[in-house]
Amino acid sequence: MRKEKPGRRRSAPSDEPMMDINTTPLIDVMLVLLIMLIITIPIQLHAVNLNMPTGNPPPSDFKPEVLRIDVDERSNVLWNGEVIADRAEVERRFEVVAAQAVQPEVHLRPDKRARYETVAGLMAAAQRTGLTKLGIVGSEQFIP
Template identity: 30%
Template sequence: MAMSVGQNDGDEDIPMSDINTTPLVDVMLVLLIIFLIAIPVVIQTVPIELPKVRNEITETKPENVSLTVRGGAGGNCEVYWGLTPVTSKELLDKGVDALEKQIAKVGGVNNLTEENMPEVHIRGDVNTPYKCIGGAVFTMQRAGFARVGFISQPKPNVAAQ
């Protein structure tokens, strides 16, 4: 094994303390080129444009229906109309009744507009199975509600845009 020594003005030889960085730079450039070629091959996606999400303040109107859905014991679904627990049949009946009352209140189906059409707001527990929330959405759509939305809790320290 050899060691390079540098010339000194004196008679003594001093070991060189410089590191040869050329091989290190060569290896890094080769790795950079490999990653630049490999990354587009690894990341294969279908080009889509995702929707821009913003926090919208919920406007609560008296004609809106508020449902709470959560998973119960044994895989059962618990649905609450306001604070009252309801079965699937009761949910459908109450939904039809609420929609009929709103139609009568505005003077008929022809007088329903986007502004006075009641909405369904569903609050679902984060651990609720999809079948429970999907069943509530389906039942309310079957009752005749065209607008069904979800109430969620925004991330902390995020302002509405």
């Protein structure tokens, strides 16, 4: 071992200048800015403001016509109780109904054992021809 002279100190690593930046003030400033940003951002509402009409609409003297289309368990299409043989006839009748000034309400009543393709084809044909008042009636039979 070497002997050191009594008046001299050995240079320690702590005597050297610190090369790291002090990040504590930077973090403090960033946290203050973040809190200010959160406070100043307006609260976002998840609502859509609509201008709805006020008052009650006058009662309608016109009772809408109802067109009933049934699909039985063998996927036969019944137009107000009358059996329709093919899909082309159904589309032709849809076109006639869609051309009316006031379209009737179309109530589609499929049986739960009817083929899906038949019911979906009827709905697609109604949409293609421009029928706007189509509803599926009797869907409580599909609830187990």
